[in-house]
Amino acid sequence: MSLFPLSVRGAQTSRRGKVLVGPLDLDLRGAGVTIVMGPNGSGKTTLLRLLHGAARLTAGQITWACDEAQARREQAFVFQRPVMLRRSVLENLMYPLQLRGVAKPQARTQAEDWATRVGLDGMLGRHATHLSGGEQQKLALARAMITQPELLFLDEPTAALDGRATREIEAVLRAARASGMQLIMSTHDLGQARRLADEVIFLLHGAVQEHTPAREFFDAPKSIQARAFLRGDIVE
Amino acid sequence: MRTIILATALTVWAGIVAAQDVMRMAVTTSFHNSGLADVLLPAIAEDLGLEVQLLVVGTGQAIKLGQAGDVDAILVHSRTAEEAFIAEGYGPYRREIMYNDFVLIGPADDPAQTGQATTAQSALQAIAEAKANFVSRGDDSGTHKKELGLWKQAGFTPDSFEPWYKAVGAGMGAALNTASGLDAYILSDRASWLNFGNKGGLAVLFAGDPVLFNQYAYLPVSAERHPHVKVALVQKLEEWLTSARAAELINGYTIADQALFTFNAKP
Numbered sequence: 001m002s003l004f005p006l007s008v009r010g011a012q013t014s015r016r017g018k019v020l021v022g023p024l025d026l027d028l029r030g031a032g033v034t035i036v037m038g039p040n041g042s043g044k045t046t047l048l049r050l051l052h053g054a055a056r057l058t059a060g061q062i063t064w065a066c067d068e069a070q071a072r073r074e075q076a077f078v079f080q081r082p083v084m085l086r087r088s089v090l091e092n093l094m095y096p097l098q099l100r101g102v103a104k105p106q107a108r109t110q111a112e113d114w115a116t117r118v119g120l121d122g123m124l125g126r127h128a129t130h131l132s133g134g135e136q137q138k139l140a141l142a143r144a145m146i147t148q149p150e151l152l153f154l155d156e157p158t159a160a161l162d163g164r165a166t167r168e169i170e171a172v173l174r175a176a177r178a179s180g181m182q183l184i185m186s187t188h189d190l191g192q193a194r195r196l197a198d199e200v201i202f203l204l205h206g207a208v209q210e211h212t213p214a215r216e217f218f219d220a221p222k223s224i225q226a227r228a229f230l231r232g233d234i235v236e
Numbered sequence: 237m238r239t240i241i242l243a244t245a246l247t248v249w250a251g252i253v254a255a256q257d258v259m260r261m262a263v264t265t266s267f268h269n270s271g272l273a274d275v276l277l278p279a280i281a282e283d284l285g286l287e288v289q290l291l292v293v294g295t296g297q298a299i300k301l302g303q304a305g306d307v308d309a310i311l312v313h314s315r316t317a318e319e320a321f322i323a324e325g326y327g328p329y330r331r332e333i334m335y336n337d338f339v340l341i342g343p344a345d346d347p348a349q350t351g352q353a354t355t356a357q358s359a360l361q362a363i364a365e366a367k368a369n370f371v372s373r374g375d376d377s378g379t380h381k382k383e384l385g386l387w388k389q390a391g392f393t394p395d396s397f398e399p400w401y402k403a404v405g406a407g408m409g410a411a412l413n414t415a416s417g418l419d420a421y422i423l424s425d426r427a428s429w430l431n432f433g434n435k436g437g438l439a440v441l442f443a444g445d446p447v448l449f450n451q452y453a454y455l456p457v458s459a460e461r462h463p464h465v466k467v468a469l470v471q472k473l474e475e476w477l478t479s480a481r482a483a484e485l486i487n488g489y490t491i492a493d494q495a496l497f498t499f500n501a502k503p
Binding site: 015016053055056057061067068069072083085086087099 | 260271274275278289293297304305306404406407409410411413414417431433434464
């Protein structure tokens with residue numbers, strides 16, 4: 001059973017009495033690549049954490065089409081700065097499979113396959129913490145995707161990378177999209193959003209300003225704030 | 237603040253607190269589900285300039301991550317496993333930080349009549365006799381270990397149970413959801429229960445037996461076994477976790493006006 005549609009009703013999260021995001025209403029149907037955009041502090045990361053269940057919901061509901069246990073199994077999350085286990089590339093890739101009880105030989109085969117897919121096949125024995133930033137992010141992506149989740153959250157996955165690494169990461173994301181994986185990704189990079197997005201959620205002050213197909217958002221944004229954001233103005 | 241989740245899928249998330257120092261700590265899903273980490277980690281970053289990266293797993297996995305040197309410290313709640321960790325040389329000592337308690341959750345109409353039990357042992361016996369649906373974490377977590385220990389004390393071995401006993405191999409939130417969907421009994425730590433948003437027809441049916449005490453302890457990972465362990469940062473965090481500031485935040489953390497944890501670190 002699919003995770004989608006995902007229904008978000010009155011979702012809100014607060015810390016020490018301060019509302020960080022919400023109340024939010026959203027219906028996500030699994031559009032392919034959903035890009036979350038908005039100025040700094042608009043709540044992009046918090047929205048992703050809320051959807052993933054990593055931030056505590058202080059009001060409202062988030063309801064997946066399947067049960068919660070399946071929803072958890074079918075999601076993975078990748079962040080801007082990857083955190084590697086202090087092990088080899090191969091062991092990092094095998095770890096999530098071993099947590100799921102996959103036998104070592106099968107886990108190794110799958111790990112080698114995913115290393116090849118992201119261009120790390122020559123580095124299996126290297127210590128993960130010794131990789132470059134781009135290589136670490138490719139490893140983080142492969143490690144997140146190796147269990148073949150239906151949905152992958154990505155929070156600014158290329159913000160700290162150079163152009164070449166960004167291109168390689170985007171190629172991996174396109175391949176994931178083509179394989180049927182759903183992506184919900186925040187980015188402050190307008191060019192990247194144009195290259196990847198199927199739909200856009202535009203956030204401001206923790207609230208959804210627009211949620212539209214990507215073409216509509218970029219060609220004819222409805223709100224003044226989105227138009228200003230796309231022009232490169234400072235939006236407050 | 238940055239958190240890694242290593243449950244059934246491996247996920248990573250990061251906050252926006254800029255900190256100079258970084259260390260890693262494996263914590264239990266029940267601790268993380270309580271929401272307390274969202275209060276403590278920003279305060280730690282603010283007070284110490286220390287980013288604590290969390291690896292959120294069951295106690296069994298947390299201990300394995302500590303054994304492998306993947307983390308600098310662990311915060312778990314299974315005394316027997318903690319003492320074995322120390323005895324095997326993976327950590328120099330354990331420091332108790334706080335406690336909450338386990339509660340027996342079940343359908344509000346309580347078909348096994350556990351609400352009439354006087355001990356946790358007799359509550360479980362009532363469930364087994366009624367063959368009422370029971371959801372087990374089944375994930376080698378501290379909560380799972382506790383549940384197995386309670387069954388053993390009650391004179392049962394879950395391996396012999398019929399299909400009414402369902403081991404789901406999942407974290408606390410997911411297991412509670414399964415129990416909610418099945419109208420089943422389940423053992424939960426109180427914090428996760430209070431923080432759980434999909435209670436459905438479930439309610440707390442039994443609590444208060446001293447055997448349900450749930451002590452959380454902080455264990456540094458041995459720098460002798462793993463020289464890359466950040467000893468100074470581990471020490472710094474330990475001092476903070478046992479400080480008056482931590483006591484105030486831990487004791488002051490409430491959901492629905494109920495305190496979830498009691499600070500009990502000794503100076």
